Amino acid sequence: xxxxxxxxxxxxxxxxxxxxxxxxxxxxxxxxxxxxxxxxxxxxxxxxxxxxxxxxxxxxxxxxxxxxxxxxxxxxxxxxxxxxxxxxxxxxxxxxxxxxxxxxxxxxxxxxxxxxxxxxxxxxxxxxxxxxxxxxxxxxxxxxxxxxxxxxxxxxxxxxxxxxxxxxxxxxxxxxxxxxxxx
Numbered sequence: 001x002x003x004x005x006x007x008x009x010x011x012x013x014x015x016x017x018x019x020x021x022x023x024x025x026x027x028x029x030x031x032x033x034x035x036x037x038x039x040x041x042x043x044x045x046x047x048x049x050x051x052x053x054x055x056x057x058x059x060x061x062x063x064x065x066x067x068x069x070x071x072x073x074x075x076x077x078x079x080x081x082x083x084x085x086x087x088x089x090x091x092x093x094x095x096x097x098x099x100x101x102x103x104x105x106x107x108x109x110x111x112x113x114x115x116x117x118x119x120x121x122x123x124x125x126x127x128x129x130x131x132x133x134x135x136x137x138x139x140x141x142x143x144x145x146x147x148x149x150x151x152x153x154x155x156x157x158x159x160x161x162x163x164x165x166x167x168x169x170x171x172x173x174x175x176x177x178x179x180x181x182x183x
Contacts, residue, residue: 019159020080021047022056026087026096031061039085039147062087067099075135086142088127097126104130115150134165
């Protein structure tokens with residue numbers, strides 16, 4: 001069952017609440033009502049297919065300050081994941097990584113690198129990943145295909161990462177060997 005992890009404690013298995021997700025579209029065109037938010041809608045659909053609960057979907061204009069303010073607002077008191085779409089390329093208004101870096105507590109370069117590796121065009125993405133308090137933040141490209149592919153590249157590990165933000169006792173995934181440790 002995707003999105004639902006089972007917790008075992010004293011031999012008693014119980015379901016864990018599905019991860020909460022917020023999707024943030026970064027686009028001048030969408031914010032001004034000139035373009036349809038196709039990548040944001042696709043990310044919402046993908047998150048729901050993973051079994052996660054999308055609790056917010058919003059839009060902000062491009063720009064470092066706009067992105068930073070939106071991420072701070074979305075992460076305040078939130079335990080879950082914020083996925084952004086848009087603003088990660090080389091365009092003059094593409095400032096999502098700069099806005100994200102301005103507010104991250106810690107970076108998660110392995111997640112950003114995994115997302116870039118999913119497609120040759122990923123090498124053109126400047127997206128970053130990291131944490132703000134108990135929130136995991138992922139930047140994905142603004143294209144429908146790119147955003148979905150990038151989130152898909154890390155979907156198998158992000159819920160574990162989010163759980164670790166509040167409970168470092170979360171067991172490591174079962175595919176580890178006896179001498180491996182990634183904590």
